[in-house]
Structure formats: C-alpha cells, structure tokens
Amino acid sequence: MIIWPLFNFFVGNGINTFDFIPQEPVFGRDGKQLTEDIYFSPGYSIFLKNLFDAWFSLDDPKVHIMLFEDIIRTLAGRVSKICQIGKGVCANAVFTLYPDGTIQPCDKYPRAYSNSEHLITRINEIDSFDEVFTVEKQRAAIGKQLKSLEMCKGCPWFAKCRGGCVYDRYMYYRLGMEGGYKNCATHAIYSHIYESLKEKGMLS
Ligand code: SF4
Secondary structure (H helix, E strand, C coil), X not given: CCHHHXXXXXXXXXXXXXXXXXXXXXECCCCCECCCCCCCCHHHHHHHHHHHHHHHHHCCCCCEEHHHHHHHHHHCCXXXXXXXXXXXXXXXXXXXXXXXXXXXXXXXXXXHCCCXXXXXXXXXXXXXXXXXXXXXXXXXXXXXXXXXXXXXXXXCCHHHHCCCCHHHHHHHHHCCXXXXXXXCHHHXXXXXXXXXXXXXXXXX
C-alpha cells in the first residue's frame, strides 16, 4: 500500500502535523483546463480512507492530520478549527486582498474557474472595509455559496460538516453535482471515520 511509505516519509522526517488537500486543476492561458479533476475520483476517497486507517492504527498522539482530527472533533459535538469542515459559507468572513488592489473572496475560490469573475470591489472604491459588506457583488457571492449547499441536500453529515469548504463544493458544482453528496469525498471519509470509531466503541 502506497500510504505507509508516504506516511513514513513525513513522520520519519519529524513532520508530525500534516494534511492533504485534493489536487487543484491547472488551466492554460486560454482558460482551458489542462488536468483532470480528482474530486469525483473514487481513488481520492480510497486514499483518504487508507490514510485514516494508517494514522488510526499508528495511534501516536504526536502525529496530527488536521482533517481527520477535525472530523472527529465534530463527531464528538465540538466545533471544527479548520475551514475544510464545519463552516460551509465563508464569503462573509474570508477575503483576499490582491496586490493590484482588488478584493475577492478566499483565494482558492476563483481558482475553480481560472478567472476573476469573483471580484468584489477595489480598495480605492471603498472608504472603509465595512463597505465591503454592502457591495452587491459581495451579497451575490454569499448567495452563490449558499446555493452551492444544494449539493449537500440529504447528506447525513451535514449537521457536522456544514457543507465543508466552499471551493471544494464549487468543484463538484462545476462538474454538475451528479449524484449530490454521494460523490463527495468528505461524505465518504466522515462515514468511514464514524464506522471506525464506532467499531472501537469510541462513539455512543
Ligand atoms: S455533501 Fe460533503 S460537503 Fe456537503 S455536508 Fe455532506 S460531507 Fe459535507
């Protein structure tokens, strides 16, 4: 299994806190997508499950994988500390200020489309940062993020996950959301972690 060499690389080099995120697509200058999305890939879900099994069996409190720890945190009824889990909508709280003075949502977000359609405003067009919250494009961004929660309809983990990372949702959304939550890798890993903890009698 490829997981152990990967796992041992980190731990063997004294890197005890790490995380993995899905590969982002690469776009050419003409906006054409050059690499495949892995969000729908069953291989990505299997990778996460195998990684969790390795981490769980190691049972070393010094080794932290944030995604798994935060899923467990929410399963235990606590609040997630990372934006991949438990937030769902971030356009009201996370902004990116670019060197050219433009203000956009989280910098991951536009990368799902390889363009700047997510421009909210420019720093020289507002008198104070509070004004950002009144800009029509900002409200539209929140509306769009809320709408993308449709993918999560019926997901048994919604109360814990709250829709995960909006960028990740957009990747599914962009690809048509076929199958809804059943194609979501976070759904798969939530179920796997829940079953693993239950089997060990760690959840009621
Ligand atoms: S579908 Fe995925 S992102 Fe949405 S609530 Fe379920 S696990 Fe989270």
